[in-house]
Amino acid sequence: MHRSISYDVAIIGGGPAGLGAATxxxxxxxxxxxxxSGEPRNAPAEHAHNVFTREGTPPRELLVLGRHDTDPYDVTHLDDRVTGAQHQEEGLSVTVxxxxxITARRLILATGVIDELPDVPGLADHWGTQVLHCPYCHGWEVRDRRIVVLATTPMAGHQAFLFGHLARDLTVVGPAVDEIEEESRRQLESLGYQLISTSVDHIESEEGRLVGVALTDGSTLPADAVTVAPRSVARAELFLDLGGELEEHPMGGLIIPSDPLTGRTPxxxxxxxxxxRDIAAIVGQSHADGVRIxxxxNADLVMEDAVRAAG
Structure with a gap:
């Protein structure tokens, strides 16, 4: 094993949050x-949106630009995969x-999440292009289209309201339709949206494009886009190695618990x-969170140095 020099801070994850913290x-x-490790959450998407001065930039291009932002500073980038971590007397060591x-006085986990999709044949083939979950990331691109919301969790009602505002035609389908609050169902129907509790059998495609949602009763709903609420689980192997435990996010999924203001974990x-630590954060929010963390x-290191100097 090759031993590297020690750093003040090691950041795991070179996405918007990690690069914001590095800068x-x-x-x-x-x-x-x-x-x-080169596995950004939004890799399937063609463009990133709501990014200050960079509206519509391809996600991987944003990461290249973000790396360049760190060029003037003492920031090193390593394309590798972390395999373990452990505590040391004055910091932590990370193996790749x-x-x-690598040894560091502090560790920032900016590893993002894995979006676990419902087990519907054909759904993953269109993830990030025509199968969507965030109206602020992709809603404009599917405006005035036929949108089908897959009701796999009660969150389907929330998605239906937001995407319905954009859609030409909207249908909510799946067993979880019955789990949407009664008042919300009444409001959705009053807005002209169709609610169907039949299960989805598969996604239909033609020439690589999503064209419909096939139901278990043999019918098919024509669609230009499908929205779904994935179960998002933090990439937290390192955190677990160090003795941490994950917690449920209010929207579902698992996150690393941390102080809401400081990002400090247990x-x-x-x-x-x-x-x-926040599965709902879009690109701009994640970058801002990284800068704050x-x-x-840095302030924590400053105070540690001050205490040490004072004896």
Missing amino acids: ALGRSRRSVLVID ASGRE VDRVWAAGNV GAVV
Whole structure:
């Protein structure tokens, strides 16, 4: 195993949150290592939206630009996969697949989440293009289209209201239709949306494009887009290695627990930033959260140094 020099902060995850934290820390004269495995949550999407000055930029291009933002500072980028971590007397050590061991005084987890889709044949084939979950990420692109909301959780009602505002025609379908609150169902029907409690059999495609939703009763709903609420689970193997435990997010899914303001987790010297602690955060929010957590971690290091200097 090759041993590397120690850094002030190691950041796991080079997405918007991780790069935001790296920039804030780099500008605070901290030595930073960003380790990224190259698996961004929004990789299937063609463009990112609601990003200040970068509206419509492809997600991977945003990451290239974000890396360049750190060029003036003492920030190193390592394309690798973390395989383990453990506490040391004055920090933590992290091992990566290439065999290196990295030590750092502080650790920021910006690893994002994995979106677990319902087990519907054909659904994953269109994820991020015609199968969507966020109206603020993709809603404009499917305006005035036929949209089908897959009701797999009670969240389907919330999605129906938001996407229905954009759609030409909207149908909510699936067993969880019956789990939507009665008043919400009444409101949705009053808006002209169709509610069907029949189960979905598969997604129909033609020439690589989604064209309909086939139901178990043999009927098919024509569709230009489908919305669904995935179960989002934090990429938290490292956090669990260090003795942490995940918690349920109010919207469903599992996140790393952390202080809402500071991002500090219950695990000593470990912070969380971005989707790993808030599955609903879009690109701009995740980046802003990373900047804030970077500032918090820098302040923590400043005070540790001050206490140490005072004896």
